[in-house]
Amino acid sequence: xxxxxxxxxxxxxxxxxxxxxxxxSAAAYEAGDLLIRGxxxxxxxxxxxxxxxxxxxxxxxxxxxxxxxxxxxxxxFTYMLTPAWGLELILASSEHDVSGTGSIAGLGKLFDAxxxxxxxxxxxxxxxxxxVRPYAGIGLNYTLFFNEDATxxxxxxxxxxxxxxxxxxxxxxxxxxxxxxxxxxxxxxxxVKYIDMDTTATIKTNALGRLKVDVDIDPWVYxxxxxxxx
Numbered sequence: 001x002x003x004x005x006x007x008x009x010x011x012x013x014x015x016x017x018x019x020x021x022x023x024x025s026a027a028a029y030e031a032g033d034l035l036i037r038g039x040x041x042x043x044x045x046x047x048x049x050x051x052x053x054x055x056x057x058x059x060x061x062x063x064x065x066x067x068x069x070x071x072x073x074x075x076x077f078t079y080m081l082t083p084a085w086g087l088e089l090i091l092a093s094s095e096h097d098v099s100g101t102g103s104i105a106g107l108g109k110l111f112d113a114x115x116x117x118x119x120x121x122x123x124x125x126x127x128x129x130x131x132v133r134p135y136a137g138i139g140l141n142y143t144l145f146f147n148e149d150a151t152x153x154x155x156x157x158x159x160x161x162x163x164x165x166x167x168x169x170x171x172x173x174x175x176x177x178x179x180x181x182x183x184x185x186x187x188x189x190x191x192v193k194y195i196d197m198d199t200t201a202t203i204k205t206n207a208l209g210r211l212k213v214d215v216d217i218d219p220w221v222y223x224x225x226x227x228x229x230x
Contacts (some may be wrong), residue, residue, distance in 0.1 A: 027184040028083060028129035029229070035078040035086070035179075037189050039225030043070045043094045049215040052104065056209030062103035065110065065201065065213050070094040074223060083128050088137060088175075090119040090193070095147075098201070098215075107157060110203075111150040111164045117143040117195060119173045133179040133187075141173040141195045150203070159206030169217075171196030177223075185229045193221040 029035075045067040052063040074092035081087065095114045100107040121139030145166035155162045177191030197218055203211040 029080050029086075029125060029133075031080055031082050033080040034230045035080070035227055036230065037076050037078075037225050037227035039074040039076070039189065039191065039223035041072060041074045041092060041094075041221050041223040043072065043092075043096075043219050043221050045069065045096065045217045045219045047215055047217050049101070049213055052100075052211055052213045054208040054211050056207075060103060063213075064101040064104075065098055065215055066101045067096045067098055067215070067217060070096055074221075074225070078123065080125075084125050086123045086125060086135075088121045088123050088139075090117075090121070090175075092117065107154060109151050110154045111148055111162070113145050113148040113164070113166055115143050115145055115197075117141055117197065119193070119195065121173060121175055123175075125179075131181045133181070134176070135178070136174075136176045138172070138174045141169075141171050141197065143169040143171070143195075143197050143199075145169075145199060158203075158208065161204065161206045163204045165202045167200045167202075169197050169199050171198065179227065187227050187229075189223070189225050189227050191221075191223040191225075193223075195219055195221065 047067050049064040052060045054060060072092055072094045076088055076090045078086045078088040093114055093116045095112060097109050097112045099109045119141040121137035123135045123137030125133055125135040127133050145168060148164035148166055150162035150164050173195045175191055175193040177189060179187040179189050181187045198216045200214050205211060
């Protein structure tokens with residue numbers, strides 16, 4: 001959680017500095033404007049998993065799976081339909097380690113995987129002719145999981161084989177944030193998103209047959225960055 005708190009301090013400092021130096025002539029958003037933002041984001045899963053089930057041994061009591069956090073770049077595009085309403089497409093990819101929890105915590109890291117979660121939200125922007133411009137949005141997320149790769153230690157523990165597959169996910173998403181104008185085109189941004197994300201991991205092994213576990217990932221995503229209006 002230290003990483004998340006540090007990201008929050010950086011975001012607050014950036015907004016204060018931008019607000020102090022913002023030009024009073026900052027122009028209002030207009031229909032047809034395209035806002036492009038680049039951010040650094042901290043992806044913080046709040047996962048909750050089912051018991052791991054084995055085709056050879058049945059349910060493994062007290063077992064589960066957990067994910068670590070990740071810091072990664074993000075790019076998003078907002079097209080303003082009106083001076084206040086906009087559609088935002090969020091693009092990023094994060095990598096996460098998945099570890100055993102509970103009764104299988106001793107296995108440590110099981111595998112890692114990447115996510116590609118394009119997210120589209122409809123946003124309402126407040127105070128669009130001011131320097132400080134908050135917004136809030138709600139929309140849909142599709143998450144593609146790829147590059148699933150079991151660790152060598154886990155493969156050894158599973159009899160030399162552990163091939164991993166994660167199901168893709170659909171879910172709701174929401175975000176709140178603020179743009180702070182530097183001048184009529186450039187601004188700094190801070191943003192918080194919540195994404196409803198879940199998957200089923202299927203792991204084929206020699207020792208325990210086919211393992212399955214359902215994981216609700218549901219990350220909070222904290223971002224700070226800079227943007228430009230076109």
